Amino acid sequence: MIDALTAPFHYDFMQRAFVTALLVGGLCSTLGTYVVLRKLSFIGDGVAHASFAGIVIAYIRGLNFELGAAVVAVLTALGIGYINRRGHVSLDTAIGVLFTGVFALGVFLMSQVRTSTVDLQDFLFGNILGVGPDDLWIDLGLAAIVAGAVAWNYRALLFTAFDPTVARASGLPVFFIDNMLLVLLALTIVISLESIGIILVAALLVTPAAAAAQVTRRFVPMLLTSTAIGIGSCVGGLYISYYAGAASGATIVLVATATFFVMLAIGRQRRRTSPVPSAQ
Amino acid sequence: MLAAALALAGCGGPTATAPASPGHLDVLTTTTLLASLASDVGHNRAVVTSLMPVGASPETYEPSPSDIVRAHDAGLIVENGAGLEAWLGPMLRSGATKTPLVDCSAGLQIVDANPHLWLDPQNARHYVAQIRDAMIAADPGGAPTYRANAAALDARLDALNARIVKAIATIPAANRNMIVFHNAWLYYNRRYGLRTLGAIEEVPGSEPSAGHMAQLIDAARAAHVRAIFAEPEYNANLVNAVARSADIPRVAMLYDDSVGTSPQTRDYISMLDTDTATIVAALK
Secondary structure, three states: OHHHHHHHHHOHHHHHHHHHHHHHHHHHHHHHHHHHHOOOOOHHHHHHHHHHHHHHHHHHHOOOHHHHHHHHHHHHHHHHHHHHHHOOOOHHHHHHHHHHHHHHHHHHHHHHOOOOOOOHHHHHOOOHHHOOHHHHHHHHHHHHHHHHHHHHOHHHHHHHHHOHHHHHHOOOOHHHHHHHHHHHHHHHHHHHHHHHOHHHHHHHOOHHHHHHHHHOOOHHHHHHHHHHHHHHHHHHHHHHHHHHOOEHHHHHHHHHHHHHHHHHHHHHHHHHHOOOOOOO | OHHHHHHHHHOOOHHHHOOOOOOOEEEEEOOHHHHHHHHHHOOOOEEEEEOOOOOOOOOOOOOOHHHHHHHHHOOEEEEOOOOOOOOHHHHHHOOOOOOOEEEOOOOOOOOOOOOOHHHOHHHHHHHHHHHHHHHHHHOHHHHHHHHHHHHHHHHHHHHHHHHHHHHHHOOOHHHOEEEEEEOOOHHHHHHHOOEEEEEEEOOOOOOOEHHHHHHHHHHHHHOOOOEEEEOOOOOOHHHHHHHHHOOOOEEEEOOOOOOOOOHHHOOHHHHHHHHHHHHHHHHO
């Protein structure tokens, strides 16, 4: 039994995968609490696809791919906020409009480049099994920045997450907080993409927090439960992928999805036994 | 519009070796490597272009509407077959049903449903014969040209085969192990006596499992593999991860699904000479 748990650690690619799971899995599922409360569930897929336009432009201009992806991702995130405020549409609609538009721009520009020597999408999207030592440092730096920004603006983020109208009325800088959250999300998505790939980023930003929301409506327990589910899914998924011979990213997502349904059942059971909803 | 598309597609591709005078036959190949062979067979008579650009993956290619127009207007379409171009059938049904089509791998033995037959030059000689016969059928007036060109290319492929046999013989037998990104090298390795220990992507475009990566690393350590092979078109993260975990000192780049843009990899024969030199240098 102990051997079964330690065997994967004989390989340093697995050691790095586990550390990445702790860092990026924890980071995405922490931010996921805000994503789910603010109805930003498609931001992961949206920004990930939009950043494809960034690397196409960087490729055409001969610039750094990561930088191109990050700039376009941040601009797209700010654009989503702008359309939401000015366009009288909800955030999910704003994401839908910009994500497809910017991704299509990337595909359009790519189709104009008839001779490419690389598969650009393949270059953008990493795999948790292929994380290099440099990626680990970048992920660590990002985790520190995001954790710092969240801790620093913890109260304001909490208020705007639950009720932006009241938050604005009580004098909180909602505009600044909204944009800060979108920029943090954009950077997290772009950097996580390069180390763990698109399917994992999109899922970890939503599923752990949605699972946590089944058992608690209180913010801090939800944040901690989400982070625990995110990290647990990554670590559990990596073990299953190792022993069952299944694709790692997909296995981790399926563990998170299964956890969601378990939490759903637990939540239903609890509500049935104690009909009084837990207070916020 | 179509002329613009053709001009755009032609630049930088293997059509650099296209005939000086305008040809009598428009030939459209699916991949750049088929275009390299076909343009030699059609030299001075046929204009050959490749549907896919340099560096595109034939397993996952998505044709555009202008590709369908090009297929419709072509006098002959050259495909690899063996399941490589799964996207070609629907594309032809939607607009180019009357264009003659030649399946280069028809008549060859396909192993494990693997379509990369062209990487064995002896198979490429079969491809050349198939292309020659299809060109003659589509343009009977050019028969003497196509026959002469095909015979000359066949001799060059035979010489290439001899060079590879000689080069691989310099690798000590115990070192003839390859770990590759995707299993394009099956036919080459069978021909020249190399062992394929494994591929990172067993099915093109599919992610490996952690267990599969661990097996590759164990196999690499057991066989003291000296080099692992990546491809220039794809992210080398996973290849690098296997190299680090198994203490493999070298990661080398091989061209296999598409020609490259440098003079050393711009056509079929120079690409295989370059790949062979890379393999020998990495494993010796």
